[in-house]
Amino acid sequence: MSDTSILTRTEAAERHRLLDVRTVHLDLDLTRGREVFGSTTVIRFGCTTPGAATSVDVKPAALHRVVLNGRELDVTTLRNGRLPLTDLAADNELTVEADMAYSHTGEGMHRFTDPADGEDYVYTQSFLDDGPRVFASFDQPDLKARYTVSVTAPQQWTVVGNSLGRQTSPGRWEFDTTPAISSYLLAVVAGPLHSVRAEHDGIPLGLHCRRSLAAHLDADAAELLEITRQGFDHYHRVFRHRYPFDSYDQCFVPEFNAGAMENPGCVTLRDEYVFRSAVTDTRREERAMVVIHEMAHMWFGDLVTMKWWDDLWLNESFAEYMAYSVTAASTRFTGAWTGFAADRKPWGYDADQRPSTHPVAPGTVEDTAQALQNFDGISYAKGAAVLRQLVAWLGEETFLTGVNDYFDAHAFGNATLDDLLRALAAASGRDVHAWADRWLRTSGVDTLRVADGRIEHTSADGALRPHQLTAGHYRRTADGALELADRVPLDLPGDLPGDGAVPLDPPADGTELTLLNDTDLSYVKIRLDPASWRTARSSLGAVPEELARAVLWGAARDQVRDGELAPGEYLRLVADHLPGETSVHLMDAVLSFARDFVADCALPPAERPAALAELARVCRTLLRRTENEPDRTGLRLVAVRGVIATAADEADAAELRDWLAAGTVPGGPELDPDLRWQLLARLCVLGAAGEPEIAAELAADPSDTSEQGAARCRAALPDPAAKEAAWQALFHGELSNYLAAATAKGLWQPEQAELLDELTVRYFEELAPAAARRGPALARVLTTAAFPAFAATERTVRAAEACLTDPDLTVATRRGLVDQLDTLRRAARARALTGQ
Numbered sequence: 001m002s003d004t005s006i007l008t009r010t011e012a013a014e015r016h017r018l019l020d021v022r023t024v025h026l027d028l029d030l031t032r033g034r035e036v037f038g039s040t041t042v043i044r045f046g047c048t049t050p051g052a053a054t055s056v057d058v059k060p061a062a063l064h065r066v067v068l069n070g071r072e073l074d075v076t077t078l079r080n081g082r083l084p085l086t087d088l089a090a091d092n093e094l095t096v097e098a099d100m101a102y103s104h105t106g107e108g109m110h111r112f113t114d115p116a117d118g119e120d121y122v123y124t125q126s127f128l129d130d131g132p133r134v135f136a137s138f139d140q141p142d143l144k145a146r147y148t149v150s151v152t153a154p155q156q157w158t159v160v161g162n163s164l165g166r167q168t169s170p171g172r173w174e175f176d177t178t179p180a181i182s183s184y185l186l187a188v189v190a191g192p193l194h195s196v197r198a199e200h201d202g203i204p205l206g207l208h209c210r211r212s213l214a215a216h217l218d219a220d221a222a223e224l225l226e227i228t229r230q231g232f233d234h235y236h237r238v239f240r241h242r243y244p245f246d247s248y249d250q251c252f253v254p255e256f257n258a259g260a261m262e263n264p265g266c267v268t269l270r271d272e273y274v275f276r277s278a279v280t281d282t283r284r285e286e287r288a289m290v291v292i293h294e295m296a297h298m299w300f301g302d303l304v305t306m307k308w309w310d311d312l313w314l315n316e317s318f319a320e321y322m323a324y325s326v327t328a329a330s331t332r333f334t335g336a337w338t339g340f341a342a343d344r345k346p347w348g349y350d351a352d353q354r355p356s357t358h359p360v361a362p363g364t365v366e367d368t369a370q371a372l373q374n375f376d377g378i379s380y381a382k383g384a385a386v387l388r389q390l391v392a393w394l395g396e397e398t399f400l401t402g403v404n405d406y407f408d409a410h411a412f413g414n415a416t417l418d419d420l421l422r423a424l425a426a427a428s429g430r431d432v433h434a435w436a437d438r439w440l441r442t443s444g445v446d447t448l449r450v451a452d453g454r455i456e457h458t459s460a461d462g463a464l465r466p467h468q469l470t471a472g473h474y475r476r477t478a479d480g481a482l483e484l485a486d487r488v489p490l491d492l493p494g495d496l497p498g499d500g501a502v503p504l505d506p507p508a509d510g511t512e513l514t515l516l517n518d519t520d521l522s523y524v525k526i527r528l529d530p531a532s533w534r535t536a537r538s539s540l541g542a543v544p545e546e547l548a549r550a551v552l553w554g555a556a557r558d559q560v561r562d563g564e565l566a567p568g569e570y571l572r573l574v575a576d577h578l579p580g581e582t583s584v585h586l587m588d589a590v591l592s593f594a595r596d597f598v599a600d601c602a603l604p605p606a607e608r609p610a611a612l613a614e615l616a617r618v619c620r621t622l623l624r625r626t627e628n629e630p631d632r633t634g635l636r637l638v639a640v641r642g643v644i645a646t647a648a649d650e651a652d653a654a655e656l657r658d659w660l661a662a663g664t665v666p667g668g669p670e671l672d673p674d675l676r677w678q679l680l681a682r683l684c685v686l687g688a689a690g691e692p693e694i695a696a697e698l699a700a701d702p703s704d705t706s707e708q709g710a711a712r713c714r715a716a717l718p719d720p721a722a723k724e725a726a727w728q729a730l731f732h733g734e735l736s737n738y739l740a741a742a743t744a745k746g747l748w749q750p751e752q753a754e755l756l757d758e759l760t761v762r763y764f765e766e767l768a769p770a771a772a773r774r775g776p777a778l779a780r781v782l783t784t785a786a787f788p789a790f791a792a793t794e795r796t797v798r799a800a801e802a803c804l805t806d807p808d809l810t811v812a813t814r815r816g817l818v819d820q821l822d823t824l825r826r827a828a829r830a831r832a833l834t835g836q
C-alpha cells in the first residue's frame with residue numbers, strides 16, 4: 001500500500017468542512033468466486049460549496065463504473081485508493097461499482113476456508129482505514145452516515161450485519177437502515193454459520209461461529225449470554241442512553257488480528273474465544289472482559305465517536321476501564337483487577353518506557369498510518385489505569401454524570417477530548433483540564449520509592465503526576481505469616497515545590513513490610529525500602545492479598561527490566577514463592593516472564609539450562625500439589641504447560657512422548673488439541689519428533705488449530721532445510737496472518753542458536769521488503785513473533801540499529817523494530833548484570 005493512500009488530518013478536516021454525508025446504500029455480491037466480490041456503493045451527500053472538488057476512498061481489484069450526479073466519471077483517474085470528484089453540487093449522488101479482492105491478512109474482507117470441512121467464511125474488518133477495501137466511502141470517523149446494506153450470498157449461507165436483516169429470497173439478504181455510524185464500523189459476516197439466538201431486555205442477541213466449532217460454542221453459549229446480559233444490565237443502570245442499536249450479534253471469526261472489534265450490533269471476536277481445548281478460568285475471565293469491552297464501545301466509540309484518531313484513547317481507554325470495572329462488579333469474575341495488575345498493566349508500563357511512548361491523548365496524530373501505531377499498551381492499559389485514577393479522584397457517581405452529559409450532547413455524532421473534559425469539569429466543579437494536562441498530555445511512568453521514612457517521587461520527564469493510592473503495612477504473626485497491620489490512603493499532589501518527597505507516617509511497631517500502591521489503584525512504579533525488600537524476598541508468598549502479591553511481582557519484574565535486579569535473583573524469587581501460589585493470574589504471568597524474558601533472553605545462554613531446570617522444578621511441585629483435585633481454576637493446566645515448555649533433555653522428552661502416546665498426563669488432564677500441539681512442538685524443538693509425528697497429528701484432527709500447530713512444529717525442527725522452508729514461507733510467501741504467526745513462533749529457539757545464527761543476520765536484511773509487501777498486519781507479525789528476541793547480543797542490537805537507519809521502512813515496521821530494540825537492550829543489559 002502506497003503512503004499516498006494514507007489520509008492526513010488536514011485532508012480529513014477539509015473534507016469534513018465541505019461534505020455532509022447522509023446515506024450510504026451498499027450492495028455486496030459474495031458469489032463471484034474465491035478471489036473477488038462485487039461491491040456497489042451509492043452515497044448521497046451534501047456539499048457546502050457547490051462547484052468544489054474532493055475525493056472518495058476506494059481500493060478495488062477492478063473499478064468498473066463511477067457515476068456522479070448522472071455523469072459517468074473516468075475510472076482511470078483512481079490513484080492510490082482515491083478517486084477525484086469534481087464540480088460537486090449542493091446535493092449529490094455518487095455510485096461506485098467495483099470488484100474487491102478478498103484478503104488473507106485480516107484486513108478488509110477476509111476469506112477463510114475451514115480445513116475441518118472445506119467450508120468458506122468471510123468477514124469484514126473496516127477498521128482503521130480498510131473500509132475502502134470493501135466499499136467506497138468518505139473514510140474518516142467524523143463523516144457518519146446511515147447505512148442500508150444488502151448482500152447476495154451462496155444460498156446456504158447466513159449473513160450478519162450491523163442491523164437486523166432477513167433473507168428476502170434464496171441467497172438475498174436485506175438489512176434495516178442503521179442510525180448514523182462511522183465508516184470504520186461497517187460490518188458484514190457471512191458463511192454457513194452456526195448461530196445461537198436469544199433475547200434480553202428487548203434486544204435480540206446472536207452468537208455465531210464456524211460450523212466446525214458449533215459444539216464448542218453450544219457448550220459455552222450459556223456463559224457467553226450470561227456475561228452479555230450482565231453487561232447490558234450494568235450499562236443500562238449507569239448510562240442514561242439505552243443501547244442505541246437494534247440488535248446485538250457477536251460473531252466469532254477466524255484469523256482475526258485483534259481480540260475483537262466493536263462494530264455496532266455486529267461485534268467480531270477472534271474465534272479462539274470459542275474454546276476447543278481446556279482453558280484456565282483466567283482465560284474465561286479475559287473473554288468476559290472482551291465481551292464487556294466491546295459492549296462499552298456501543299456507547300463510547302459507536303454512539304459518540306472521536307472526531308479524529310488523536311482521540312483514540314476516548315474509545316480504547318474507556319472501553320478498557322469499563323471492561324475491568326464492570327467485569328469485577330457485575331460478573332462472577334470478581335478478581336478482574338488482579339488480572340489487570342498481573343497481565344495487562346505491564347503492557348502499559350513497558351510501552352511507556354520505550355522511545356516510542358506517547359501521551360495517552362497525543363496532541364496530534366497526523367495520519368491514519370500513525371494512528372494505527374497508537375493501538376498499544378498506552379491507549380489500552382495505561383489509559384484504563386489513568387481513568388481509574390480519575391474515577392478515584394472525582395468519585396464514580398460524578399464521573400458517570402459527566403460521561404452521561406457527554407453522551408447526551410454528542411449522541412450519534414463526534415466529539416473530542418476537550419468535550420469530555422468540559423463535561424467532567426461541569427459535573428465535578430474540579431479543574432479536570434489541569435489533571436488531564438498532567439496525566440493525559442505527558443508520557444512516562446512515575447516512580448515512588450520509600451526511603452528514610454519518606455516517599456521520593458520521581459519520573460523520567462521530571463513532571464510529577466498526582467496519585468491517589470494506598471500504602472499497606474505488614475507485620476509478622478505468631479506463626480510466621482504476614483498480616484496487614486494497617487492500610488493508609490495517600491493523596492500525592494504531584495508537582496511540588498522542593499525535592500518531590502512526601503513524609504510517610506511512621507508505621508506501627510513490628511512492621512516488616514511497607515508496600516506502596518498495595519491495592520494497585522495507581523499507575524506507578526514502586527521501589528521498597530531495603531528492610532521491606534528483604535522481607536519481600538524471604539516472604540513474598542506469605543503476603544495475604546493476591547493483589548498485593550501482584551504489585552510485588554510487578555516491582556521485581558520491572559527491576560529486572562531496568563537492570564536493577566539480576567535475572568538469577570528473580571528466578572530465586574520464583575523458586576521460593578511460586579510453588580505455593582494459588583492465583584492462576586500470578587502463576588501464569590510470573591512463569592511466562594521467567595521463561596520468555598528471563599530464561600530465554602536475559603540470562604547468558606550458558607545459564608539457561610539451569611534456569612529451565614529450576615522452572616521445571618516449580619511446575620512439577622505445582623503438578624504434585626494439584627494431584628487428585630478437580631482443576632476448577634486451571635492451576636494444574638498451567639503446571640502441565642510449564643512442564644512441557646521447560647522440557648530439556650532426553651528423559652524429559654521420553655516422558656512427553658509417553659504422555660502423547662497415552663493421550664493423557666498421569667493424573668490428568670487428558671491431552672486436548674492445544675496440549676497435544678504444544679507438546680509436539682516441544683518435542684520437535686528437542687529433535688525428539690519430526691515429520692511423521694506432525695503428519696499423523698494433522699491427519700487425526702484436520703482443523704485450523706492443527707494447520708497452525710503443524711506450521712509451528714515444522715519451523716521448530718532443528719534442521720537447516722526446515723528453517724529455510726519456514727523462512728521462505730514467512731518472508732517470501734503468502735501465508736495468512738495466523739499461519740505466519742504460527743511459523744514465526746516455531747522458528748526461533750534458543751536451543752538452536754548455532755543453527756539460527758545466520759538467520760539472525762538475514763532477518764535485518766529481509767524484514768523491510770517483506771513487511772512493506774504484506775502490509776501493517778503482517779509487519780506486526782514480522783516484528784513481534786518473528787523477531788529474534790533470544791539473540792540479545794551486541795551484534796543483534798547493532799544490526800537492529802542499522803536497520804532503523806533505512807528511511808524507507810514503513811511506519812508499522814519502524815515502530816515494531818524500535819520496540820523490539822528496547823527489549824533487546826534491556827535483555828543485553830540484564831545479561832551484563834550476570835557478569836558474562
Ligand SMILES: [Zn+2]
Nearest residue numbers: 297315316319
Ligand atoms: Zn476497544
